[in-house]
Amino acid sequence: MSRVEIVAIGRELVTGVVADTNSAWLAAQLTALGATVARIVVVDDDPAAIAHEIRAARALVITTGGLGPTLDDRTLAGIAAARGTRLVEHPAAVAFVARRYAELAAAGLVADGALTPPRRKMARLPEGAELVDNPVGTAPGVFVDGVVALPGVPEEMRAVFAAALPRIRACLGPETYVAERDVQSGSGDESVLATALEHVTDAFPDVHVKSFATTFAPDCDLRIRITARAGDRDAAEALVARAAARLEVELARVRSGKA
């Protein structure tokens, strides 16, 4: 089971102007690939803070945000600082940025396709980095020494993640399969369900059983999610099926008041 950490970067995130929906999307994708997202960290556009989080990570790191042309886009400086390298103009990245602005100018979307200093800035990558294609925007993605840097604009982030997927899979090691099943508990009172969940967890230590209390509503029907990982899909599904069967027995006991 491979660990990943997500570092989401942007003043708009730490000030609450924008909710960090990118990390939830990435976490769902990575979980489906069999990885464990050990943590998600959100920091300001500050190279020292970014470098600190990347240095502290004991896992593949995926960053989002801070790859654009403005001065406050400083993620690559943070990655370079964390790895003890410099930012250098990357010839393939220069060619990429030049091509993207030429395309936008030809389409009439920008006034001028010239490679101005702010545009050229996006092609300064940490030494030794590989370019990752960005089919949506103008800032290339970056892959370097256990760090994948994605743009912050959600549709660009998703497109560059897809382009980086072969490299990410290679970092994650052997694929594991995740099976999950939702069971309606018939109760809105977590304090009553606690004992049932505990019994299932004791009987299936490799299965994760969790009630999702997203509103406080003792009169609702709480959903319980059962999740299992295994080396192949059949084994994962079998584990979940057995845990779900046991949960139904425990829930019937709760409903009959014999829990």
Place this chain on the structure above:
Amino acid sequence: MSRVEIVAIGRELVTGVVADTNSAWLAAQLTALGATVARIVVVDDDPAAIAHEIRAARALVITTGGLGPTLDDRTLAGIAAARGTRLVEHPAAVAFVARRYAELAAAGLVADGALTPPRRKMARLPEGAELVDNPVGTAPGVFVDGVVALPGVPEEMRAVFAAALPRIRACLGPETYVAERDVQSGSGDESVLATALEHVTDAFPDVHVKSFATTFAPDCDLRIRITARAGDRDAAEALVARAAARLEVELARVRSGKA
């Protein structure tokens, strides 16, 4: 200017089942109070991971999630571990939980208001903790040694934050004022705006100027947010007004192609 760190706790967050909207709400509230949210960290329901993040924080910490009755609600164990203390049954918390379930039973929302072990679990707080009222749910909020623990269910989180506000304000020290203003740039091309933003930032080093690129759309009208902090409201507003005036001059130059 006071620093705060937010630690959001829950398997549903690190697996991307739920987006962490609580932290964005808290970050906006804290920023409006003049605090700086230094980082937001999302971790699993794991006391060791929770303790690690709380120990690493150099600021007031606000946690969300993990206060409920089920076994995977382990935030208070993480806080106790970080502070080198134990969880002990807190008499006022026992009285609070007993009262809330008695109220729910009287309203017919739970079958039985008895103080069962899962319910009593919510009253085991880190030694030395103070209770914070939860007018919505059944788990009390907790204030202890630089840590404020809020529930994870959004409406409970907001209500307990409001109840904890006097204590949070006291931790934040002297109030600072934040003024902000949004300016439409008249351009969708951040690479063209970069120079204008740089000139304003150079002229007003205490003012933060940022373009919000939330979609890649070179033909749109990007919004620029100007933010300033000061000891009183008038000073903050005056700073923002001066920076906005300068930004308009710079943007006019961009539009005339003389940037």
